[in-house]
Amino acid sequence: MARKYSIAHLTWLPWTPAEMIYNTHLLDYDYVSLRTISQGLPGEVNHDISNGSELFKLTEQALKDTGMRINDIELAKIDENTTEIKKYEPHLEAAAKLGVKNVITNIWTPDKAFYTEKFGELCDLAAKYGMSVNLEFVTWAEVKDLKSARELLAAVKRENALILLDTLHFYRSRVTPAELKDTPKELFKTVHICDAGREIPTDKESLVHTGRAERLYVGEGAIDIAGIVKNLNDDVVLCVEMPHVKRVARIGAVEHARRTLETAKEYFKAHGIE
Structure with a gap:
């Protein structure tokens, strides 16, 4: 079966959901992965599609026009201010x-204890809408590696709890191939793919900078992305997440999105993954 590709909104966040759908449909993506829950970051555009908004209607029409599908939405984060998981309900609905x-x-x-409780509540809320919760471990977050992600899933014991593997965080949190092989494959439905240099920064500022503004095309850096993907099921969605501010400034967002897909497909073909 042919691999399915999605594109993460973070690759070029200023696009509205409808723009993301129309543009990436022309580039031959299968899915889009949208950030419809704003994080309140400096300069971030709010793409809230809840409450029957005009943005929702435009997004719905774009899906009908193109036949595209949305693989996932983000980010229902859990932090010290997440006392009411129900605040995410309009977004999930x-x-x-x-x-x-x-x-x-x-x-x-x-x-x-707090985040375990809230993660369980989020899983229960998502189940109400037939959705799975994909826990992404992030190098500079509290749950920052595969081991701690698996521990959380084991603690909550929810059938709709999954793990989202990001190749950047996989590499920079020093997950071993043995750890990945020991993890049940059914826990992974989506993998964020990008590349990065061999050096692993030790300060948070540098880690964040790469993650949000300077990810490399697949095959351009030092991450064994093929080795990771070969240990996942064939139906895992390959979601390119490659924000690169300087490249977009130089070649434009559409061309950057085209290259993220083209280079990924070329890389995987060269490694016998199609």
Whole structure:
């Protein structure tokens, strides 16, 4: 079977969901992965499609026009301010109306008892809308590696709890091939793919900078992306997440999105993954 590709909104966040759908449909992507839950970051555009907004209607029409699908939405993060998981319900409800089956979360508080409880609540809320919760471990977050992600899933014991593997965080949190092979493959439905240099920064600022502004095309850096993907099921969605501010300034967002897909397909073909 042919591999399915999605593109993460972070690759070029200023596009509205409808723009993302129309543009990437022309580039031959299979899915889009949208950030419809704003993080309140400096300069971030709010793409909230909940509550029957005009943005929702435009997104719905774009899906009908193109036949594209939304693989997932983000980011239902859990931090010290996430006292009410129900605040995410309008976002999940709107996404479910568009056929979305996955929501992404990260953990940003050291209070293990608190985030375990809230993660379980998020899984229960998502289940109400037929959605899975994909826990992405992030190098500079509290749940920062595969081991701690598996521990959290084991603690909550929810059938709709999954792990979202990001090749950048996989590499920079020093997950070993043995750890990946020991993890049940059914826990992975999506993998964020990008490349990075061999050096692993030790300071948070550098880690964040790469993650949000300077990810490399697949095959351009030092990450054994093929080795990772070969240990996952063939139906895992390959989601390119490659924000690169300087490249977009030089060649434009559409061309950058085209190259992210082209280079990924060329790389995987060369490694016997198609």
